[in-house]
Amino acid sequence: MSVPVLSLQNVIKDYASEAGTFRALHGVSMDVQRGELMSIMGPSGSGKSTLMNVIGCLDSASDGVYRFEGQDTATLGETALAKLRNKGIGFIFQQFNLLPRLTALGNVALPLVYAGFDRKARETRAQELLTSVGLGDKPRSRPSQLSGGQQQRVAVARALANDPDLLLADEPTGALDTKTGAEVLGLFKTLNRERGVTVVLVTHDPEVARATDRVVRIQDGLVFYDGPPTEDALYGHAPEGIA
Amino acid sequence: MISAMLAEAWGALIANRLRSALTMLGMIIGVAAVILMLAIGGGVQKQVADSIAGLGSNMLIVTAGSGRQGGFMGGAGTGATLRLDDADKIARLEHVVAVAPTANIPAQVVAGPANWATTVTGAPPAWFTVQDWRPADGRTFSDMEERAAARVALIGQTVADNLFGANDPMGQSVRIKGTSFTVIGIMSKRGQGFGGMDRDDLIVVPLTTALRQLQGNFFRRSIRSVSVAVDSAENLDSTEEAITQTLRRAHKLDRNAADDFSVTNLTAVTDTLSTTTAAISALLAAIGSISLVVGGIGIMNIMLVSVTERTREIGIRMAIGAPRSAIRLQFLLEALMLSLLGCSIGVGLGTLGATAASGAIGFDTSVTLFAVVVAFAVSASIGIFFGWYPATRAAKLSPIEALRS
Numbered sequence: 001m002s003v004p005v006l007s008l009q010n011v012i013k014d015y016a017s018e019a020g021t022f023r024a025l026h027g028v029s030m031d032v033q034r035g036e037l038m039s040i041m042g043p044s045g046s047g048k049s050t051l052m053n054v055i056g057c058l059d060s061a062s063d064g065v066y067r068f069e070g071q072d073t074a075t076l077g078e079t080a081l082a083k084l085r086n087k088g089i090g091f092i093f094q095q096f097n098l099l100p101r102l103t104a105l106g107n108v109a110l111p112l113v114y115a116g117f118d119r120k121a122r123e124t125r126a127q128e129l130l131t132s133v134g135l136g137d138k139p140r141s142r143p144s145q146l147s148g149g150q151q152q153r154v155a156v157a158r159a160l161a162n163d164p165d166l167l168l169a170d171e172p173t174g175a176l177d178t179k180t181g182a183e184v185l186g187l188f189k190t191l192n193r194e195r196g197v198t199v200v201l202v203t204h205d206p207e208v209a210r211a212t213d214r215v216v217r218i219q220d221g222l223v224f225y226d227g228p229p230t231e232d233a234l235y236g237h238a239p240e241g242i243a
Numbered sequence: 244m245i246s247a248m249l250a251e252a253w254g255a256l257i258a259n260r261l262r263s264a265l266t267m268l269g270m271i272i273g274v275a276a277v278i279l280m281l282a283i284g285g286g287v288q289k290q291v292a293d294s295i296a297g298l299g300s301n302m303l304i305v306t307a308g309s310g311r312q313g314g315f316m317g318g319a320g321t322g323a324t325l326r327l328d329d330a331d332k333i334a335r336l337e338h339v340v341a342v343a344p345t346a347n348i349p350a351q352v353v354a355g356p357a358n359w360a361t362t363v364t365g366a367p368p369a370w371f372t373v374q375d376w377r378p379a380d381g382r383t384f385s386d387m388e389e390r391a392a393a394r395v396a397l398i399g400q401t402v403a404d405n406l407f408g409a410n411d412p413m414g415q416s417v418r419i420k421g422t423s424f425t426v427i428g429i430m431s432k433r434g435q436g437f438g439g440m441d442r443d444d445l446i447v448v449p450l451t452t453a454l455r456q457l458q459g460n461f462f463r464r465s466i467r468s469v470s471v472a473v474d475s476a477e478n479l480d481s482t483e484e485a486i487t488q489t490l491r492r493a494h495k496l497d498r499n500a501a502d503d504f505s506v507t508n509l510t511a512v513t514d515t516l517s518t519t520t521a522a523i524s525a526l527l528a529a530i531g532s533i534s535l536v537v538g539g540i541g542i543m544n545i546m547l548v549s550v551t552e553r554t555r556e557i558g559i560r561m562a563i564g565a566p567r568s569a570i571r572l573q574f575l576l577e578a579l580m581l582s583l584l585g586c587s588i589g590v591g592l593g594t595l596g597a598t599a600a601s602g603a604i605g606f607d608t609s610v611t612l613f614a615v616v617v618a619f620a621v622s623a624s625i626g627i628f629f630g631w632y633p634a635t636r637a638a639k640l641s642p643i644e645a646l647r648s
């Protein structure tokens with residue numbers, strides 16, 4: 001078996017606050033192979049975003065080992081981590097997180113700026129990406145002029161800018177209505193099936209998770225289900241034998 | 244990457260137009276002040292240099308009376324202590340090239356229906372040489388006219404304007420203290436002297452005529468001052484000393500008595516004035532520098548606010564792969580752009596102000612390339628210096644903390 005895109009071993013995350021430390025992840029272990037399309041489910045406050053942030057190298061684990069493509073991320077410096085976020089991983093947020101001042105094209109081109117592409121290359125590539133998410137006719141629109149679904153497509157295009165190995169999406173359809181949510185989800189499926197992009201997405205919606213190949217269920221910072229999208233997994237009923 | 248970041252920095256400033264403008268205000272005022280002050284300072288220095296050149300070089304001026312007689316300040320030139328034969332004695336000293344004794348008599352001058360209060364200067368023909376001042380029209384009087392106490396006069400431009408208006412004064416007669424004089428020349432324009440004194444407001448007549456016709460009995464043969472031309476600058480000090488000794492002997496002053504005359508070395512005056520104007524320029528520049536520093540602190544302040552407000556933006560940029568160096572550069576560029584933009588506007592306003600000041604105070608001011616280059620260099624340094632801390636703060640944020648804000 002080839003090296004997994006990501007591998008977590010007993011990852012722990014503690015948040016320090018005045019009230020003391022709060023353990024959001026109690027030792028999470030899992031591997032994600034190249035080309036997988038998987039969803040993470042769990043109740044609110046169970047630690048899904050915490051896990052995604054660690055995987056996306058936006059935050060670091062308090063303990064345990066996180067390897068990205070075999071490389072222990074704890075050994076990476078600031079610059080290497082920035083490079084990883086720029087080229088290795090594409091992150092999509094529930095609230096889109098586009099820069100309001102920039103146009104759709106400008107937002108998509110931003111990761112290319114940090115990757116050091118020249119202006120011409122950036123614009124060509126960003127236009128291609130916008131076209132591939134169905135927004136080829138709106139390069140000059142600002143986020144405020146776009147609908148939620150369109151903004152999320154721009155965010156997807158931005159996440160894909162540097163051809164990342166891993167696409168992370170934290171509740172990407174959470175702020176969208178069912179129909180546009182389904183469209184964005186369709187986009188992930190297409191990217192996964194046609195381009196072989198590895199996708200990890202967090203969702204509350206069983207119908208979204210049903211469309212993925214694998215479901216990881218988290219509760220109180222622990223994985224208690226990891227397997228195919230069965231009805232029990234999707235609707236959060238504890239399988240036989242597990243309390 | 245730099246060009247993209249410049250465009251973004253510009254976008255950020257434009258997005259907050261009013262705030263950017265207000266932030267730049269400090270820089271604008273500071274730079275405008277420095278530019279204006281350097282221009283005016285330069286103008287003042289040039290004015291002083293020109294005034295001094297107008298007085299003639301290597302010159303000593305001996306004035307009647309002493310400015311420092313115990314507690315009694317008579318003021319130079321008030322006493323009748325200098326006489327015509329004092330000038331003759333000075334003329335015989337070594338290194339003295341020429342002497343020009345002058346008597347200054349305030350008088351009401353009448354020409355037809357017009358009259359004008361001015362100062363009549365009685366001087367020998369050599370005075371024109373010593374002063375290095377020629378008539379613009381007509382001629383100076385001759386030695387013969389001087390000996391004969393001829394009633395001839397040269398008038399300054401101001402006097403010509405006030406007595407004759409548009410008419411040609413040449414050959415006309417003017418009455419001074421009841422005596423009629425013929426105008427034989429009009430002096431060239433000299434403009435203002437120190438303290439805004441009008442140097443064209445005078446009438447020059449032969450010294451003998453002035454002493455005989457215009458001075459009262461008591462003051463007869465007493466003169467106000469003697470201009471002494473010395474052969475070279477090195478001999479100024481020794482000649483000054485020789486004049487002092489000669490006059491003390493002639494006036495029979497005790498060893499302890501104060502001089503009843505004063506000798507002014509114009510070179511020394513020049514030095515003092517240069518030092519003074521340099522000090523004034525330095526003071527003005529210091530005030531400008533303080534404004535610049537205040538402007539810089541304003542930039543730092545607004546950049547800190549900006550970093551706080553845009554923490555989420557910083558988080559987003561980091562999430563998509565901006566290294567810390569790029570975040571720092573972005574905010575540094577914004578600070579630099581603010582300061583340089585402020586500087587450009589300040590240079591513009593300072594130049595306008597200098598032009599306006601030229602008109603208002605009546606002498607040339609010049610904005611030098613040097614001043615502009617210095618203004619930009621200083622502004623750039625201020626932008627980087629005061630932008631560094633906010634930019635570093637932005638760069639030090641952790642991606643997740645920034646995103647969560």
Ligand SMILES: Nc1ncnc2c1ncn2[C@@H]1O[C@H](COP(=O)(O)OP(=O)(O)O)[C@@H](O)[C@H]1O
Nearest residue numbers: 015017022024043044045046047048049050051
């Ligand atoms: N920065 C933080 N500091 C302290 N506690 C936090 C912080 N972020 C999240 N938590 C806590 O960690 C737990 C997991 O949060 P999160 O990962 O956001 O959950 P989810 O995304 O599954 O809703 C929650 O109880 C939350 O209150």
Ligand SMILES: [Mg+2]
Nearest residue numbers: 048049050170
């Ligand atoms: Mg969450």
